[in-house]
Amino acid sequence: MAPKNVFYAQSGGVTAVINTTACGVIETARKHRDRIGKVYAGKNGILGALTEELIDTSRETASTISALRHTPGGAFGSCRYKLKSFAENRAEYIRLIDVFRAHNIGYFFYNGGGDSQDTANKVAQLSDAMGYPITSIGIPKTVDNDLPCTDNSPGFGSVAKYVAVSIKEAGLDVASMSESSTKIFVLEVMGRHAGWIAAAAGLAKEEDGDPPHIILFPEIDFDTTRFLNKVKQTVRRIGYCVIVSSEGAHYKDATFIADAGLKDAFGHPQLGGVAPVLADMIKTAHGYKCHWSVADYLQRSARHIASATDVAQAYAVGEAAVEFALDGKNAVMPIIVRLPGKKYRWRIGEAPLEKVANVERMMPRSYISRDGFGITGKCREYLFPLIAGEDYPPYRNGLPRYARLKKIMVEKKLKKFSV
Amino acid sequence: MAPKNVFYAQSGGVTAVINTTACGVIETARKHRDRIGKVYAGKNGILGALTEELIDTSRETASTISALRHTPGGAFGSCRYKLKSFAENRAEYIRLIDVFRAHNIGYFFYNGGGDSQDTANKVAQLSDAMGYPITSIGIPKTVDNDLPCTDNSPGFGSVAKYVAVSIKEAGLDVASMSESSTKIFVLEVMGRHAGWIAAAAGLAKEEDGDPPHIILFPEIDFDTTRFLNKVKQTVRRIGYCVIVSSEGAHYKDATFIADAGLKDAFGHPQLGGVAPVLADMIKTAHGYKCHWSVADYLQRSARHIASATDVAQAYAVGEAAVEFALDGKNAVMPIIVRLPGKKYRWRIGEAPLEKVANVERMMPRSYISRDGFGITGKCREYLFPLIAGEDYPPYRNGLPRYARLKKIMVEKKLKKFSV
Numbered sequence: 001m002a003p004k005n006v007f008y009a010q011s012g013g014v015t016a017v018i019n020t021t022a023c024g025v026i027e028t029a030r031k032h033r034d035r036i037g038k039v040y041a042g043k044n045g046i047l048g049a050l051t052e053e054l055i056d057t058s059r060e061t062a063s064t065i066s067a068l069r070h071t072p073g074g075a076f077g078s079c080r081y082k083l084k085s086f087a088e089n090r091a092e093y094i095r096l097i098d099v100f101r102a103h104n105i106g107y108f109f110y111n112g113g114g115d116s117q118d119t120a121n122k123v124a125q126l127s128d129a130m131g132y133p134i135t136s137i138g139i140p141k142t143v144d145n146d147l148p149c150t151d152n153s154p155g156f157g158s159v160a161k162y163v164a165v166s167i168k169e170a171g172l173d174v175a176s177m178s179e180s181s182t183k184i185f186v187l188e189v190m191g192r193h194a195g196w197i198a199a200a201a202g203l204a205k206e207e208d209g210d211p212p213h214i215i216l217f218p219e220i221d222f223d224t225t226r227f228l229n230k231v232k233q234t235v236r237r238i239g240y241c242v243i244v245s246s247e248g249a250h251y252k253d254a255t256f257i258a259d260a261g262l263k264d265a266f267g268h269p270q271l272g273g274v275a276p277v278l279a280d281m282i283k284t285a286h287g288y289k290c291h292w293s294v295a296d297y298l299q300r301s302a303r304h305i306a307s308a309t310d311v312a313q314a315y316a317v318g319e320a321a322v323e324f325a326l327d328g329k330n331a332v333m334p335i336i337v338r339l340p341g342k343k344y345r346w347r348i349g350e351a352p353l354e355k356v357a358n359v360e361r362m363m364p365r366s367y368i369s370r371d372g373f374g375i376t377g378k379c380r381e382y383l384f385p386l387i388a389g390e391d392y393p394p395y396r397n398g399l400p401r402y403a404r405l406k407k408i409m410v411e412k413k414l415k416k417f418s419v
Numbered sequence: 420m421a422p423k424n425v426f427y428a429q430s431g432g433v434t435a436v437i438n439t440t441a442c443g444v445i446e447t448a449r450k451h452r453d454r455i456g457k458v459y460a461g462k463n464g465i466l467g468a469l470t471e472e473l474i475d476t477s478r479e480t481a482s483t484i485s486a487l488r489h490t491p492g493g494a495f496g497s498c499r500y501k502l503k504s505f506a507e508n509r510a511e512y513i514r515l516i517d518v519f520r521a522h523n524i525g526y527f528f529y530n531g532g533g534d535s536q537d538t539a540n541k542v543a544q545l546s547d548a549m550g551y552p553i554t555s556i557g558i559p560k561t562v563d564n565d566l567p568c569t570d571n572s573p574g575f576g577s578v579a580k581y582v583a584v585s586i587k588e589a590g591l592d593v594a595s596m597s598e599s600s601t602k603i604f605v606l607e608v609m610g611r612h613a614g615w616i617a618a619a620a621g622l623a624k625e626e627d628g629d630p631p632h633i634i635l636f637p638e639i640d641f642d643t644t645r646f647l648n649k650v651k652q653t654v655r656r657i658g659y660c661v662i663v664s665s666e667g668a669h670y671k672d673a674t675f676i677a678d679a680g681l682k683d684a685f686g687h688p689q690l691g692g693v694a695p696v697l698a699d700m701i702k703t704a705h706g707y708k709c710h711w712s713v714a715d716y717l718q719r720s721a722r723h724i725a726s727a728t729d730v731a732q733a734y735a736v737g738e739a740a741v742e743f744a745l746d747g748k749n750a751v752m753p754i755i756v757r758l759p760g761k762k763y764r765w766r767i768g769e770a771p772l773e774k775v776a777n778v779e780r781m782m783p784r785s786y787i788s789r790d791g792f793g794i795t796g797k798c799r800e801y802l803f804p805l806i807a808g809e810d811y812p813p814y815r816n817g818l819p820r821y822a823r824l825k826k827i828m829v830e831k832k833l834k835k836f837s838v
Contacts, residue, residue: 014592014595047599072592073594074592077594077598079599079600080599164818166721168818169435169491169819171492172490172491172821173716173720175492175496176496176497177496179498180463180499181499185716292715293715293717294711294713296604296711296712297589297592297604298585298588298589298606298714298717300592301585301588301589302585304584304588304724305724307817384817387816387817390811390814392811397807398583398726398803399587400584402587
């Protein structure tokens with residue numbers, strides 16, 4: 001009998017290194033041709049399994065697959081689609097099994113955050129619940145760094161490095177201009193519920209007085225008066241003030257700062273953006289000239305400044321997923337385990353999916369300074385190793401050479417299915 | 420008699436490589452100790468000359484000065500202060516001469532854009548107008564690339580590279596998510612009057628269908644209907660649409676898109692931002708899910724992804740300024756001259772300050788595609804060499820090691836002067 005094929009899919013917001021994980025999965029599977037057939041990648045995540053849109057990665061050359069290691073975005077497409085429970089939508093699970101059976105798929109690798117690990121966990125139960133033998137391994141990925149059990153989540157280290165480097169650079173810019181012009185710079189970063197990305201900006205501060213001077217976390221309720229006072233004190237002491245805010249920073253009543261009522265000319269609420277709201281607030285209160293930036297997708301796709309540690313870990317979790325499957329494991333996720341000792345060392349461990357699914361890990365209070373506007377030494381100790389090392393992509397004509405896939409689809413065998 | 424000292428100052432918005440130019444000036448001056456005394460840097464540009472706040476660069480070590488080569492921002496502080504004419508404010512010129520005389524300054528090097536070259540030109544006339552012998556050399560710098568006479572302006576190549584790399588990366592991100600989520604990404608870049616920076620994003624497009632799909636230039640009047648149609652066509656054809664807009668993009672009546680009436684909760688006009696306005700416009704018209712980013716200072720301080728060509732040219736204009744002065748030249752600015760031939764080669768030339776001062780160079784119409792939403796082959800040919808090569812700063816603990824100056828001030832000899 002032909003060895004079973006793999007279904008691999010990318011889920012949720014993509015990162016600078018989710019393709020590195022894909023590379024780890026595919027290259028490792030190719031080393032075990034006796035026991036693993038082809039790796040089929042779902043087009044647009046789990047949707048590709050439901051619609052039977054499978055990209056045949058065996059049609060890509062070794063050098064294209066190798067180039068995935070340094071290519072940002074999600075090469076096979078991603079989605080924000082969450083499978084319902086068996087009870088709610090049994091038809092979807094039946095369809096998954098039909099597709100898996102039609103294409104001899106015995107391994108399900110799902111690369112994503114907390115929601116995706118829930119999906120992987122549900123698929124793992126298909127063997128028992130529906131009598132189809134499938135090995136399901138979740139693979140961690142999220143810039144938000146909010147997965148439990150693991151030391152950190154692949155994708156986070158690179159966005160952390162981008163944010164720390166960017167704020168170090170922009171801080172020097174503001175400092176140059178502050179005496180006669182701009183005194184305030186606000187950078188908005190991702191993080192709807194957890195402040196890990198904003199926290200990483202704190203790594204740029206090497207000496208007293210260095211930027212960033214204020215960090216706003218979703219974990220700390222926003223207080224306008226305290227914030228505006230801190231801004232004024234900082235400008236008086238340092239001459240300027242650099243602020244980093246999580247997009248999810250909010251008031252005590254849970255209202256996002258970004259939802260503070262910005263309206264367009266027609267009175268429609270304006271699309272988000274905490275940075276302009278904060279800049280407006282400061283300008284109105286203190287009259288300082290402000291500049292602001294919203295990094296948005298630039299931060300999570302910035303492969304050009306990826307963390308070498310993050311790249312290595314992203315590859316390792318992909319590799320481990322295949323090895324776990326070959327070892328007969330099921331319903332688990334490879335995790336990063338930080339080893340004891342002063343020098344940062346890590347190894348791959350494992351966590352059961354039921355412990356990972358749908359759990360969000362916030363910043364511990366001990367990582368946030370007492371005044372709520374910065375990070376502690378403990379937090380810096382945790383974060384620094386994650387941004388260590390540079391892993392530059394190759395360049396041609398001044399631009400990174402990113403992988404271009406042929407994306408040849410596997411021939412469909414089933415009837416159409418509407419999602 | 421002691422050789423004359425140099426006054427060097429940084430003016431206007433800073434760049435990723437203006438300190439590279441400072442490094443070129445100081446290192447070259449140090450090679451000619453027989454003919455050039457010390458290099459005094461104005462604290463906050465020309466303001467430092469007026470207030471007699473001079474930073475003694477001779478107190479910095481060779482390795483600190485060398486590190487300026489890879490340090491973004493303006494190490495000595497910059498300003499947006501324009502000297503008035505002799506007639507309007509003779510007192511300022513008398514003060515400049517008093518400061519120059521008190522500190523034996525015989526060379527004036529002013530590093531900036533069009534306004535700053537005007538200042539350098541006025542100072543050059545001091546010799547004749549006020550009987551004080553001074554050699555004044557302008558040194559080009561502006562991310563806007565709008566200086567005339569020179570092939571390009573140091574500072575531009577690096578922001579161009581940042582924008583092209585970022586849009587290539589973010590484009591891959593949007594493409595991954597477009598089928599089930601975000602279909603639109605808008606990046607706002609600098610350029611109040613000239614669209615050069617936005618144009619550079621166009622370099623990311625290597626094949627038909629690649630992002631960016633729409634570029635908005637200040638040189639082309641914005642037409643809402645044409646824009647929204649182009650967005651819809653692009654989404655229908657490609658599945659998503661990546662837009663890059665100059666901050667200065669405007670309607671036919673000169674109203675900035677960014678000023679389209681965004682108001683905060685109190686009805687105050689909101690601080691700029693063309694990206695959120697465009698995203699809002701698209702969401703309202705077509706209902707697409709949009710993401711947007713405002714790069715702001717991140718783009719012009721992004722030394723981590725500087726263009727090697729830009730770094731080399733920024734150093735060369737600093738070096739040339741000193742050499743010009745030693746050659747007895749006055750009232751000139753070193754320029755970049757592009758040599759004929761298929762391979763990009765350049766040399767340093769010179770232009771009289773009177774031809775440079777206060778002239779803004781816009782994008783030629785032949786560089787913008789017929790529909791006004793993209794760049795032409797001719798433009799690509801011009802731009803590509805300017806982003807060529809990487810020049811990474813050194814890193815420690817995952818972060819770039821940027822220069823920290825002691826900034827020891829020269830002792831004041833004169834009475835206080837109020838600016």
